[in-house]
Amino acid sequence: MSAGTTEPSGSWTVRLRERIVGIVPSGEWLPDRQPVYVRSWIYVFGVATLAALAYVIASGVILVIGGSAWWHTNSLGHFVNSTHLWSVELFFMFMVVHLWGMFVMAAWRGKRGLTWVTGAVAFLGSIGTAFTGYLSQSNFDSQWISTQAKDGLNSMGIGAVFNVLNTGQMLLWHVMLLPLVLGVIVVVHVVLVRRHGVVPPIGAVAPAEQAGTPSLQVAPQRTPMVADEPVSLGRRP
């Protein structure tokens, strides 16, 4: 096709490109400005969670390079394992604060339902990933936790497929399958955050709706109520 030729309207490539480009509004991938109401320490914990996750992944990759038993016999390996442990602990601490912050802000408002869902699933996926990490340590903790956990999972029929006593299976789930799934969910979560922006305060109305008012305002209390409607999953009009 020569330069300047218009792409056929039925082009799958064009549709896919437009779809990808349209996921996040122009300039919102890395904005240098935020709404004036974004002014609280609670917003830091989302980024802190991502920073801790970066250290979880980096330390995990080094442990993978060394092999599953390296950290038992090598002082450097043991230190790397310690950074893996503490980055995981911080990751969960930051994530829980972030989660509670988003809850008290009802951050699912304004078509952000799917953002909450992906965040919640990422939290649950993180618990599963950390759990398989404890099962993969090949030490006494692994022995005890696996022999105890099998009963709960077997009681629901899960243990027949997800065998916590199978060290090889748990290690592969921990270093490959679950991080891959979790990584995709986290990426989707962050993309949704950028797509919809930071949720406005509860009760706020946009300045444009308040004629002659320069900043955030609260609407009159006697505005008529409307019927209960489910929260949107966030598809932009």
Place this chain on the structure above:
Amino acid sequence: MSASAVAARRGGRDTTPDSRAFATRPYDLVKELVVALVVVGVLVAGLAAALSSPDRPALSLQSWSKAAPADVVATATAELAGTSTSAGYGPPYNSASEGAKLGPLPLQRWAGVRIPVDSAQDLVLAPLSTVTGDPTLRDALAAWSSAPEATRLGWATTYGEALAAAPDGDPAKVAAGSYGPVPLLAERFLRLAGTGGLEGLLVTQASFYGTDATKPLLLLADGAYIEDRARADHLGGDQWGMMNETGNYPGQPWMWLYTFWYQVPPFSTSGNADALVLALMALLTAVFVCVPFVPGLRSIPARLGIYRLIWREHVG
């Protein structure tokens, strides 16, 4: 209170405006991320250097045989008698029982025997059959395999009861009785464990590259030694054990709610606690994920009013 706040409290229509309609201020996302990476990096390195991480060595079947030989003999006997935990477990290991049920639903049975384990054969007799140069053991194995099943179970059950009645469970102090070849099989099993080769025999039954520890872990869990060690490390089921780890380390505090249910009635007194707790946690998990879509739940933040602390300059 604004109309949208009232709507949020009552679960009314979502009137949240577009965030891009508001005035903005400079905000350096990249700088925030870099600062977070530096601060978290310092925290991680500092905590790792100062507090390290736990690594209590795994129990070996050899260390078990030296520390608690009577427990090894009792466990081997229970495997032969079919009275061990794994022997009567049910799916996914065998069909000895139906397993746990969730109300009328036998989920454990429905999953089927996907990881077949014959406790007597796989955990005791198969490893013993690999021993060479021991004609006494060979004769004992032959006597066991040629006897009717009822006779075998009678020998092992009787010997297990005699062990339980002996002082400290000491096999040397067991009263005389008709135990067939069971005492010798159990004693040779203890000896085999003492050589350090038993784990390998259990792990590599199916493959040279053994990565599946199901059988040695089931054997270990059938004994009392591992639980004794775990309880000494505050890891027992009634000690919030699943979320703890050895030493003074935080373990998995994010599993507190799952572990919590095991500590309180009716779960703490139920023989079906595993299925009940898992089902409850599945329900709570579904509610947690669906908070934005559940009327009443989604209006809790507006009712709590904690958001006013976060947006104190921007809400009335």
